[in-house]
Every structure is written in C-alpha cells, then in structure tokens.
Amino acid sequence: MRIVQIGTGGWGKNHTRILSQLGALCAVCDTDSTRAKEFGTKYSVNHYSSLDTLLDSEKFDGAFVCTPTSTHFKIAKTLLEQKKNVFVEKPMTYLSHEGEELQKLAEKNKLVLTCGYIERFNPAVALVKEYVKSKKYGELIMLEFHRENRMPLHIKDVGIIYDTSVHDIDTAMWFFDDTPEVVFARSGKIRHEHEDFATIMLGFKDNKVAVIASNWITPTRVRKFSAVCGDAIISSDFISQEIKIETNHGTEIPRKEVEEPLLLEIKNFLAASEGKEKIIVKPEHAVNTTKVAEAALLSSQKGTPIYLDLK
Numbered sequence: 001m002r003i004v005q006i007g008t009g010g011w012g013k014n015h016t017r018i019l020s021q022l023g024a025l026c027a028v029c030d031t032d033s034t035r036a037k038e039f040g041t042k043y044s045v046n047h048y049s050s051l052d053t054l055l056d057s058e059k060f061d062g063a064f065v066c067t068p069t070s071t072h073f074k075i076a077k078t079l080l081e082q083k084k085n086v087f088v089e090k091p092m093t094y095l096s097h098e099g100e101e102l103q104k105l106a107e108k109n110k111l112v113l114t115c116g117y118i119e120r121f122n123p124a125v126a127l128v129k130e131y132v133k134s135k136k137y138g139e140l141i142m143l144e145f146h147r148e149n150r151m152p153l154h155i156k157d158v159g160i161i162y163d164t165s166v167h168d169i170d171t172a173m174w175f176f177d178d179t180p181e182v183v184f185a186r187s188g189k190i191r192h193e194h195e196d197f198a199t200i201m202l203g204f205k206d207n208k209v210a211v212i213a214s215n216w217i218t219p220t221r222v223r224k225f226s227a228v229c230g231d232a233i234i235s236s237d238f239i240s241q242e243i244k245i246e247t248n249h250g251t252e253i254p255r256k257e258v259e260e261p262l263l264l265e266i267k268n269f270l271a272a273s274e275g276k277e278k279i280i281v282k283p284e285h286a287v288n289t290t291k292v293a294e295a296a297l298l299s300s301q302k303g304t305p306i307y308l309d310l311k
C-alpha cells in the first residue's frame with residue numbers, strides 16, 4: 001500500500017510516524033510548507049504543500065486526512081473522486097449532509113472510507129464491548145463518560161462537542177449497538193470562541209442512557225467511562241486502559257495488554273483497503289455521530305430535547 005498523509009500537525013504527526021514504521025508512507029502534504037518539509041525529510045518521503053501538486057505527482061492507494069475539521073469535506077471529496085481510499089480524522093465532516101455525500105461517493109467508487117473514532121481500537125473499550133455483547137455482566141443499562149482537558153488553543157473551527165464529545169457519542173452508539181432516539185444537551189463557553197463545556201444525554205430505546213460530560217476547563221487530562229450493567233458496574237480509564245469490575249461478590253481487575261489504539265486503527269484501514277479485513281468504523285457510523293453532535297448543539301441552543309430517527 002502506498003499511503004499519503006495530509007496534515008502533519010499535532011495529531012497527524014502520529015499517523016506519519018506509524019505509517020512510516022509500517023512501510024506504507026509514500027508522501028506527506030501540509031499547507032505549512034515548513035512542516036511538510038520537516039516530515040518529508042524525517043521519513044525520507046516526498047513532501048508537498050498543496051493537494052493538487054500531490055495528486056499530479058504521486059501514485060498512491062489511500063490517504064489520511066488530518067487537517068482542521070472545516071477542511072475535511074473538500075479534501076476527502078477530491079480524494080474519493082480520484083479513486084483513493086480515505087481515512088478522515090474525526091469528525092468526518094462538519095455537516096452531516098456532507099458526510100452523506102462522501103459516503104455515497106465512496107460506495108459509488110467502491111472505496112474504503114472511514115473516520116478516526118479511535119476509542120473503538122482502545123483495548124479497554126474493545127474488552128468492555130465484548131462483555132456487553134456477550135452479556136457477561138448482564139444487560140448494559142447506562143453509560144457515563146468524562147472527557148476533560150485544558151483548552152486546545154489551536155482548535156479554532158469547532159467547539160468541544162465536535163472536537164471532543166464526538167468520541168464518546170461514537171463509543172456510546174458502539175456499546176449499545178444502536179442510535180439514540182433523543183438528545184438533550186446543555187453547553188456554554190467561558191474562554192473559547194465556540195462552546196467549551198457540554199453535558200449531553202443520549203436516550204436509547206428501553207430507557208437506556210449515555211451521559212457525556214466534556215469540558216476544556218479542567219487543567220488536567222481526564223478520560224474515563226463507566227458502564228452500568230445488570231450485574232456489575234464496569235469502570236475504565238481510556239488513558240491507562242485499566243478496567244475495574246464491581247459486582248456483588250467483589251472487585252475484579254481483568255488483565256490485558258496495553259496497545260497503541262492508533263496503530264490498531266491504522267492497521268485496520270490498511271487491511272480493509274487491501275480487502276483483507278472489514279472496516280470497523282463505517283462511514284454511516286461517522287455520519288450518525290455528526291448528526292448526534294448537530295442535535296446536541298441545537299438542543300443546547302434551543303433548550304429542548306431533539307428527537308432523532310437515525311438508521
């Protein structure tokens with residue numbers, strides 16, 4: 001596989017490192033030509049400061065788009081039109097109808113299109129997903145997420161819902177294997193141009209619920225979740241990947257290996273592009289996450305619940 005990396009900023013540099021380790025990186029592109037040159041030189045690959053020049057000069061099979069959210073749609077559309085498999089960082093697009101357009105284009109051109117909902121590749125999330133699926137600790141009833149961080153000053157185009165809460169929206173839908181019927185949210189801003197704190201409630205069928213609390217005010221990095229099941233409460237930390245299971249009979253700490261979610265995520269995209277694996281994050285999942293984020297923002301603006309009918 002020959003893969004190009006578009007956007008080599010704070011997050012994209014991690015993709016660049018892993019793609020190079022896997023021997024798949026053939027070029028980098030960043031409108032900041034200094035960054036493009038830095039990473040092109042570091043990994044001994046061609047570097048470009050415009051997508052058009054890259055498309056004119058490179059032969060490649062797929063691309064990672066790791067640029068600001070507001071640019072995702074245009075870049076991904078161009079790549080899909082050029083018959084390239086595309087991995088777009090989260091959220092796939094700012095507007096859900098743009099995501100639907102990408103999804104249709106990928107289907108028409110028989111291409112892999114996916115989005116960076118990385119927590120699905122977090123070994124802690126994968127293990128809890130197994131427990132939920134097998135009902136090892138009973139039926140999943142309620143989820144609670146806490147994602148807190150100091151304000152990322154370089155994120156200018158979106159607020160915390162599109163930047164941060166989307167991870168937990170996707171994970172909640174992944175755990176419940178369902179989409180919410182209703183969304184209710186409160187959000188506000190203290191220091192950022194867009195909302196910098198939000199609490200979102202997703203109501204699933206049979207009164208199941210996910211509560212997602214995110215803020216850019218807490219000075220330390222917190223990324224935790226808990227899953228209330230019929231026979232246990234399972235809590236986990238996305239960062240340490242530790243899991244604690246509390247039942248009526250005591251506390252269990254399952255043992256498992258710590259793995260880098262980004263490596264697993266990139267491997268899945270490469271294998272899916274080669275037709276060896278199914279893609280884990282399907283484009284329709286990413287579109288639904290954007291629809292829920294749109295509903296959360298609307299709910300917090302209107303002060304009312306938003307009822308959804310997602311497929």
Ligand SMILES: NC(=O)c1ccc[n+]([C@@H]2O[C@H](COP(=O)([O-])OP(=O)(O)OC[C@H]3O[C@@H](n4cnc5c(N)ncnc54)[C@H](O)[C@@H]3O)[C@@H](O)[C@H]2O)c1
Pocket residue numbers: 006007008009010011012029030031032035051066067068069071075089090091116117118154163
């Ligand atoms: N999955 C995750 O856990 C995770 C974590 C952080 C960021 N992200 C996502 O990654 C994306 C980038 O975030 P970041 O923190 O790296 O931002 P960043 O600002 O640090 O980097 C963006 C880079 O893209 C370049 N760029 C901008 N427009 C471009 C264009 N049209 N063509 C080519 N390059 C362009 C910029 O010069 C910059 O180097 C965002 O979508 C963000 O939501 C995902």
